[in-house]
Amino acid sequence: MGASTAxxxxxxxxxxxxxxxxxxxxxVTSVALDLEALAARLRRVTVVxxxxxxxxxxxxxxxxxGLVITNAHVASGPVSxxxxxxxxxxxxxxxxxxxxxxxxIRVPRQGLEAAEPGPVATLRVGQLVLAVGHxxxxxxxxSVGIVHAPPPAPADDRGAWLVADxxxxxxxxxxxxxxxxxxxxxxxxxxxxxxxxxxxxxAVARFLDEAGLGGA
Amino acid sequence: MDTLLSLSTDLAGAVERASRAVxxxxxxxxxxxxxxxxxxxxxxxxxxTVRAEEDLRVTLPDGTVxxxxxxxxxxxxxxxxxxxxxxxxxxxxxxxxxxLRVGHVVLAVGHxxxxxxxxxxxxxxxxxxxxxxxxxxxxxxxxxxxPGFSGGPLVDARGRTVGIVTSxxxxxxxxxxxxxxxxxxxxxLVTSGHVARGYxxxxxxxxxxxxxxxxxxxxxxxxxxxxxxxQPDGPAGTAGVLIGDVLVALDGGTVGDTDAVQRLVASRPxxxxxxxxxxxxGAPITVGIAVGPRPRRSR
Numbered sequence: 001m002g003a004s005t006a007x008x009x010x011x012x013x014x015x016x017x018x019x020x021x022x023x024x025x026x027x028v029t030s031v032a033l034d035l036e037a038l039a040a041r042l043r044r045v046t047v048v049x050x051x052x053x054x055x056x057x058x059x060x061x062x063x064x065x066g067l068v069i070t071n072a073h074v075a076s077g078p079v080s081x082x083x084x085x086x087x088x089x090x091x092x093x094x095x096x097x098x099x100x101x102x103x104x105i106r107v108p109r110q111g112l113e114a115a116e117p118g119p120v121a122t123l124r125v126g127q128l129v130l131a132v133g134h135x136x137x138x139x140x141x142x143s144v145g146i147v148h149a150p151p152p153a154p155a156d157d158r159g160a161w162l163v164a165d166x167x168x169x170x171x172x173x174x175x176x177x178x179x180x181x182x183x184x185x186x187x188x189x190x191x192x193x194x195x196x197x198x199x200x201x202x203a204v205a206r207f208l209d210e211a212g213l214g215g216a
Numbered sequence: 217m218d219t220l221l222s223l224s225t226d227l228a229g230a231v232e233r234a235s236r237a238v239x240x241x242x243x244x245x246x247x248x249x250x251x252x253x254x255x256x257x258x259x260x261x262x263x264x265t266v267r268a269e270e271d272l273r274v275t276l277p278d279g280t281v282x283x284x285x286x287x288x289x290x291x292x293x294x295x296x297x298x299x300x301x302x303x304x305x306x307x308x309x310x311x312x313x314x315x316l317r318v319g320h321v322v323l324a325v326g327h328x329x330x331x332x333x334x335x336x337x338x339x340x341x342x343x344x345x346x347x348x349x350x351x352x353x354x355x356x357x358x359x360x361x362x363p364g365f366s367g368g369p370l371v372d373a374r375g376r377t378v379g380i381v382t383s384x385x386x387x388x389x390x391x392x393x394x395x396x397x398x399x400x401x402x403x404x405l406v407t408s409g410h411v412a413r414g415y416x417x418x419x420x421x422x423x424x425x426x427x428x429x430x431x432x433x434x435x436x437x438x439x440x441x442x443x444x445x446x447q448p449d450g451p452a453g454t455a456g457v458l459i460g461d462v463l464v465a466l467d468g469g470t471v472g473d474t475d476a477v478q479r480l481v482a483s484r485p486x487x488x489x490x491x492x493x494x495x496x497x498g499a500p501i502t503v504g505i506a507v508g509p510r511p512r513r514s515r
Contacts, residue, residue, distance in 0.1 A: 034220035115237060126231030126323060126331045128224035146227060146323075148362075149330045165360065180224035181217060185336045194360055 037210025038182040039142040042132040045115040045184075046175055048082040048139055049091075049105075058133040058175030059105065060184060061114045062204070065214065066107045069204055070174030071189050072096050075103040081202070083107065083141075087131040095211035101189045102199055102207045103174075115176060120162060120200040123151045124189050129164050131188055131196065133175030141165050148195055153204055161197040166194045226373055227410035230323055231331045233375030237308040238368060240275035241284075241298065243268050248275070248283045250326045250368030251298065252308045252377065260402055263289045263296040264384035274300055275327065288405030292349030292413070293393060294384045296367075297405040308369060311376030313353065313394040321373050322357065324381045326365040327376025344475070346386050348510075350412060350482060352400075355379060355392040390511075403507035414481040415510035417450020418443050418457060420474050425464070425495075435493040436464035439472040443494075451508040458496070466492035481507060 047059045049070055057074030059081065061067075068081065069089065081091045091105040123129075124147060131143040145166025152160030164177060168191050176188035177198040186198025208214050241251040241261045247474050249265030251274060259274060266272075271286040282302045289296040316322075316336050325334045340354030357370070361383045370379040370392040379392035403413045420441040430436050440462040446453045463471060465492050484490060484507045492503045 030219035034217050038217065038220070099363055124232065125235070125329050126228040126333070128220065128227065144469035146331060146333045149328055165362075179242065180221050193362065195362070 002206060008163055014069060024089055035142065035144065038130055038178065039132060039140075041182050042115075042130065042142075042176055042178055042184075043140045044084045044113050046084065046090050046132050046140065047107075048134055049079050049174060050082075051077060051079045055137065055170055056134055057171065057173040058188070060174070060176045060187060062104075062117075062208075064110065064112050064114050066109045066112060067094075067208075068105050068107055069187055070103050070105065071101045071187065071199075072098045072103045073101060073189075074174040075105055079105060081105070081107050083109070083112070088093045095197045095213060097207055097209070097211075100203060100207055101197060102187065102204060104208060104211060115184040116182070117201040117205070118179045118181065120185050120202050121154050123147050123162070123179065123185060125150060128180045129166060129185070130178045130180075130182070131164075131166055131172055131175060132178075133168070133172030133188060135169030135171045137171055143172070143196075145196065160200070160203075161189070162200045164196040164198065166196040167194075172196075219372070222395050227321075227323065227333065230371050230373055230375035231325055231329055233309060234323070234325045234369050234377060235329035236277055236306040236328055237278060237377070238272060238329060240364075241265065241367060242273040242275070243298075244471070247364050248327060249364055249366050252367070252369050252380065253306065254297075254308060254398075254402055255406070256307070257302075258402070259284065259298040260380060261296050261298065262349040262361060262380065262382045262384050262400060263291050263423060264296045265366050265381070268294045272298060274298065276300075276302065277306075290349065290401050290405060290410035290411045292345055292347040292411065293351060293397060293401050294345070295380065295393060295398060295401045295405070297402055301402040307351075308377040309375065309382060310395055311372050311374065311378040313355070313378040313396060315370070315393075316355065316378060322359065322378075323371040324359055324361060324365050324368055324372075325358070325371055326362065326368050330357045330362065330365075332362060332365065340392050344479070348478070348482070349411075350397070350479075351393055352397045353394045355394055357381065357390040357392060359390060361390045362427075363392055387438070413487050414484040414486060414507040415450070416452045416481055416505060417447035417508065418452040418463075419445030420455075420463060420477060422473055423462065425462070429462075429495060429498065432498070433464055433493070433495055435468065435470065435500070436495070437470040437472050440464045440495065441474065441477065451505050452492075455492075455503050455505040457492070457494070457503060457505070462495040463492055463502075466490050468493075482510075 059070035251261035337358035
């Protein structure tokens with residue numbers, strides 16, 4: 001469906017706040033439009049990362065100053081980064097934590113659009129979550145799922161994952177897991193038993209602090 | 217983002233409401249399964265997840281662990297009922313499984329709570345499981361039943377329970393036993409500890425009926441069922457049915473295959489009488505058979 005057609009079918013703003021089952025076609029169209037908008041926003045903060053050894057992974061622009069977060073297993077040294085605008089740049093490895101599967105790299109750019117980190121502790125089981133990445137090389141692909149289990153406690157830093165009923169593939173690693181408002185709540189890291197496991201965004205903040213990269 | 221947020225909030229709310237009646241069932245080594253508080257002190261789970269019959273425990277939604285006893289099990293519909301002394305927990309809020317449509321968004325809720333989402337992928341008529349259980353409606357799900365999810369509720373977008381999910385039937389398909397079947401089986405298990413299925417105690421073989429016989433027997437269709445074995449003290453044997461009789465109708469309805477007989481008889485109350493139209497030695501006769509309970513499979 002073309003964007004203009006879809007826009008014409010957007011339901012009026014006065015529709016009931018919660019209306020599953022009412023006006024099914026309009027609702028489905030409206031959900032799709034919302035997803036499309038969130039996906040577009042996430043794509044603008046998601047990069048492709050290649051270290052020349054295996055398939056590409058993903059990364060999240062964490063700060064406008066060029067700080068990008070990805071998985072340790074995606075970046076083990078200097079990497080090549082394709083930004084959302086299509087430009088390809090080299091990036092230096094700033095810090096790496098294999099245990100937490102996090103890495104921080106810096107691209108030589110300023111004024112980048114950065115991800116908005118979201119709260120993890122308030123996530124509810126069943127709430128919609130979105131992933132953007134490059135599964136099997138398809139750049140910027142969207143996956144939609146739900147929060148599978150109660151989120152890890154804020155104090156639980158060591159090995160506690162954010163778990164989603166959502167389909168990830170190789171190439172999603174290092175990419176964003178976002179809540180239903182598009183806020184990044186995790187960095188996708190692995191698939192276990194069909195479930196998506198992400199490093200909670202709170203752990204990213206701690207990782208940056210510990211690496212002396214905290215603050216802007 | 218209003219619509220997406222609203223859908224997301226509804227899904228989270230549905231999990232929250234349903235999970236108030238969801239428990240963990242510890243009835244097999246290592247992997248706990250899921251159960252649903254169905255009546256005060258009564259928990260429903262999937263029979264195939266209950267390996268032990270003693271020292272059972274359940275973890276209630278508030279985290280307390282209590283002892284449970286096995287009140288009854290029905291492998292044919294993959295349902296089992298446990299009793300717990302602590303009647304805490306909220307009862308499952310029931311929806312109407314008849315409202316389900318292919319494409320509806322549904323959730324499976326496991327203990328924890330954990331959740332999996334997807335859609336109803338196929339619906340069909342009532343069906344008979346490999347072990348002879350009558351399931352009122354075929355409900356196939358397009359969602360993942362993660363380890364430990366069997367026995368948990370299938371939840372609609374409003375948070376109401378419309379069935380019990382299981383991957384325990386042949387092929388491991390993600391299926392739901394619909395609410396009406398659960399209610400019926402739980403009722404029987406709570407009352408008597410097992411589900412009695414109607415039974416005649418005969419072995420039957422389909423045979424073509426010659427035209428002459430059909431003309432002489434108004435009740436008959438093109439096929440009849442030749443009695444090839446009779447359990448001596450069984451319901452049919454007691455009523456006088458003999459090897460060599462040809463069954464052509466039950467309660468006035470033509471029966472051409474053994475499935476039709478099993479369906480009809482299994483649905484009859486134990487002790488009720490079915491009228492069997494038979495051909496014996498070329499002549500039509502009618503015999504009343506008191507339906508008996510199917511002998512219980514020894515485990």
